[in-house]
Amino acid sequence: MNGASKVTMNDPIVKTVYCTGSPYKIGFTHGSSVSAEVHHNVDMYTYFFGETAKITWQQARERAVTRFLPTIERQWPEIIDEMRGIAEGAGGGLTLEDIVTLNVRTEIAFTNYTDGCTSLGQSGGGKMFLAQNWDMIPELQEGMVLLHIKPQGSEIALRFLGEAGIVGKIGMNSAGFGLCMNALRSAALNPSNMPVHVMSRRLLQYATSYDAAVAIIREFGLASSINYVLADKSGKFADIECSPVGTFLIRPENGFVAHSNHFYGLGRPSTLKDHPAADSLTRLARIRELSEDDIRHQVDTTFKTLRSRLSDEQGSPPAICRSVPPGAKGIDRIITLGTILMELTSCTGQATIGRPCEDLPIVDWSF
Incomplete structure (x- = not known):
């Protein structure tokens, strides 16, 4: 991938991930490179959905799958392939539905709360x-x-x-x-x-x-x-x-x-x-x-x-x-x-x- 990235002070406290290829490959590289961080975000948004929308992660998944997944599949099917790659790359039992839920966290939580x-x-x-x-x-x-x-x-x-x-x-x-x-x-x-x-x-x-x-x-x-x-x-x-x-x-x-x-x-x-x-x-x-x-x-x-x-x-x-x-x-x-x-x-x-x-x-x- 063209371009450069450098740190001008100490080591950064954020992971940098380079992804290229097909949508699935981009997603798999993303998920496998920051697996711990993906799982961390699932945990954090499980907490956040409970605090803001008063629902569990399972309930949030149901909303994501029934309300938003069909639209994303219709409007941009390739990004679904990438989300599937993120789930399989991150492993630990995560599924496409979990990654879709993360990606619609605004629609689930921020109609009740704003950062x-x-x-x-x-x-x-x-x-x-x-x-x-x-x-x-x-x-x-x-x-x-x-x-x-x-x-x-x-x-x-x-x-x-x-x-x-x-x-x-x-x-x-x-x-x-x-x-x-x-x-x-x-x-x-x-x-x-x-x-x-x-x-x-x-x-x-x-x-x-x-x-x-x-x-x-x-x-x-x-x-x-x-x-x-x-x-x-x-x-x-x-x-x-x-x-x-x-x-x-x-x-x-x-x-x-x-x-x-x-x-x-x-x-x-x-x-x-x-x-x-x-x-x-x-x-x-x-x-x-x-x-x-x-x-x-x-x-x-x-x-x-x-x-x-x-x-x-x-x-x-x-x-x-x-x-x-x-x-x-x-x-x-x-x-x-x-x-x-x-x-x-x-x-x-x-x-x-x-x-x-x-x-x-x-x-x-x-x-």
């Missing part, structure tokens, strides 16, 4: 940046993985920071397209549309531009709500809040667009209810303030300056760089698990596992 993420897209100086913190319960950090995938017969390679056993998340491809994603809590659900993590993978594997990504979203629709910051190497970018009842565009202003975990795009119908945590509003206001300050003071946009914004702790513990609130229990123990930075014109990126406001290993990569 905390802060995303940013910014252009300028001939460069196009995407940046994001991913916040979730601390235990999920042990199941994170950096996946580098080159599908057989495709000229496009893709790389994303994700969760072992899940086929797509936050990343970019060698065509110079990338995405960030933020959870949105809404009860709206349409199992006839594509689940959000499968959609993220579809975009990374097939979108060569912002416009191509928008066309894919329109073609397949979203099974539940998710926010995307989409961008390409030409510098075209925007934020799109997606839901089963429509999409809502947020255009860049002053060269950037930012998002957290609540709807704020225009045109959302009153029937699409939003249930954000209060800190989603304050994190969005703060990342905007920091971005405007950098622009006003003519600070060059670089991985270093973006990381500085994502390291902000104002309003801690539920800050942009989030820490666990004192006395928090269960699913209220949200913390920043990782940061991903991408520059699409050069097809380069960085990932950090942990809170970016701390001194952490930085993993660089390029196509």
Whole structure:
């Protein structure tokens, strides 16, 4: 596989997996390389489904198989082959149905609960940046993985920071397209549309531009709500809040667009209810303030300056760089698990596992 990945500090605390070949082979390499992490994520989401949706893993599997598996098989049968490969590679009795359940965890749990993420897209100086913190319960950090995938017969390679056993998340491809994603809590659900993590993978594997990504979203629709910051190497970018009842565009202003975990795009119908945590509003206001300050003071946009914004702790513990609130229990123990930075014109990126406001290993990569 073309491209390079290096560690600029100490050894990274995230496994990096290179997968190529047929869908099944990609999945088998994924599953066998991070078997312990796949099983860990099954355990964590068993707990998470119990806390958020009040159902067991077996009940979650039944929902996944009856509501979402037929749609995925109809819309993209090859990704089912990959999920089957993940299950067989991970072993330990895992089945295709278990991996499908992991991949529809948003549709099962996040209609009842939302995590905390802060995303940013910014252009300028001939460069196009995407940046994001991913916040979730601390235990999920042990199941994170950096996946580098080159599908057989495709000229496009893709790389994303994700969760072992899940086929797509936050990343970019060698065509110079990338995405960030933020959870949105809404009860709206349409199992006839594509689940959000499968959609993220579809975009990374097939979108060569912002416009191509928008066309894919329109073609397949979203099974539940998710926010995307989409961008390409030409510098075209925007934020799109997606839901089963429509999409809502947020255009860049002053060269950037930012998002957290609540709807704020225009045109959302009153029937699409939003249930954000209060800190989603304050994190969005703060990342905007920091971005405007950098622009006003003519600070060059670089991985270093973006990381500085994502390291902000104002309003801690539920800050942009989030820490666990004192006395928090269960699913209220949200913390920043990782940061991903991408520059699409050069097809380069960085990932950090942990809170970016701390001194952490930085993993660089390029196509």
